[in-house]
Amino acid sequence: MKMKAKTKISNLLKDKNLVKEIFPYSVSDYQTINPLNNSLSQKFSTLSSMETSKLIQKSQLSYVEWKVTSLETRFSKFKNLAACLEKNTDKIAEMMALEMGKPVTQGIGEVKKCIGHINYYIQNTEEFTKNKAINFEGFNNEIHFKPVGPILSINPWNFPFWVPFKSIIPSMMVGMFMSFIYLQEIL
8 A cells, every 4th residue: 555645844835836825925024914814914024133133232231130120129020011911811812813813712811821920930939049058968059049141032923922921931030031032934
């Protein structure tokens, strides 16, 4: 019995006519396509090399400032973020539905999961960042938790809040600074 060869997505994407049919808008820009009618909702230009370099420099400067920000100030800012998410949960879920076809109930669940994540780290970060004494091979040692620099996080777009929040919140709570971008395409 002869097996039918599977077609790889990468091979399909080499067919420029097929790609143009599936993605009728420029793939050099970021865009949101309404999944209900395949119409262009919004378009965003890709950053130039110069703009990217400036953002990386700004990220380093922001890290230097953020790492010395008190826990109380960080907690206050993240409480405000949680309140903003709570207030706008329905709007955010509707935006996810419009831009990516995510059912509104799933969008609401995703936002609420993020709010819970923020509250968890507000309640536990102080304990997580305490110095810890350990005894190793007869020597008394201590582990110190210190921010080490800015982080760049590149993620898929299919969970627009949860995926970034699960890494951004704990990193920023402990004094790290994180820049975040979505993958333009998932192949």
